[in-house]
Amino acid sequence: MKLSALNNLSIRTKFLIVGGSFLIVSFFSTWGMKEMATANLLQKMERDHIEFTTRLEYQAKEYIAFLEDSLGDSRTQAYKILHARSDDSRKMGLLQLMEKMMNLQIGVFTVTSPMERKLFRWFGFGEAFDLAASADFILGIYSGDRQTRGFEPE
Numbered sequence: 456m457k458l459s460a461l462n463n464l465s466i467r468t469k470f471l472i473v474g475g476s477f478l479i480v481s482f483f484s485t486w487g488m489k490e491m492a493t494a495n496l497l498q499k500m501e502r503d504h505i506e507f508t509t510r511l512e513y514q515a516k517e518y519i520a521f522l523e524d525s526l527g528d529s530r531t532q533a534y535k536i537l538h539a540r541s542d543d544s545r546k547m548g549l550l551q552l553m554e555k556m557m558n559l560q561i562g563v564f565t566v567t568s569p570m571e572r573k574l575f576r577w578f579g580f581g582e583a584f585d586l587a588a589s590a591d592f593i594l595g596i597y598s599g600d601r602q603t604r605g606f607e608p609e
Contacts, residue, residue: 496566504559510544519547550556563587 497592514536521533539548542586547555563584572584 469530490571493566493571498560500559500566502558506544506557507547507552507556510547511549511556514547514552515550560587 464472487579518533518536521529535548537549539546540551541547544552544555564587566574569586572581575581575584
């Protein structure tokens with residue numbers, strides 16, 4: 456009969472192996488939960504961005520229609536559509552929607568760590584970060600700067 460190699464170890468060594476295994480499994484389990492939470496947050500940010508983009512499209516059409524209208528009140532309505540402020544996304548104006556979208560775009564870099572971004576690239580999802588970074592450059596927004604240059608209400 457062949458004896459297992461673990462049978463020849465002392466009780467102290469067996470407990471160290473079991474304890475070390477528990478700590479390693481706990482670490483990876485906690486890290487996995489953190490990564491799932493990050494993925495969930497990124498998914499929510501994506502849904503919010505889609506919602507804001509859709510609302511922006513409809514608001515812009517309404518804004519342009521008011522600008523093209525020759526009535527005196529239409530300019531006032533256009534101004535209200537442009538500068539409206541609300542916590543409810545259905546009542547946000549064009550500028551607030553743009554600010555929210557840009558904050559989401561910058562948030563992609565603040566939510567994820569450099570290591571996570573490397574992992575995303577490794578798994579083939581790096582294009583999302585490239586798009587966010589290129590749009591930051593186009594809009595003239597710096598990653599650490601929360602200001603939305605050129606889009607402040609007057």
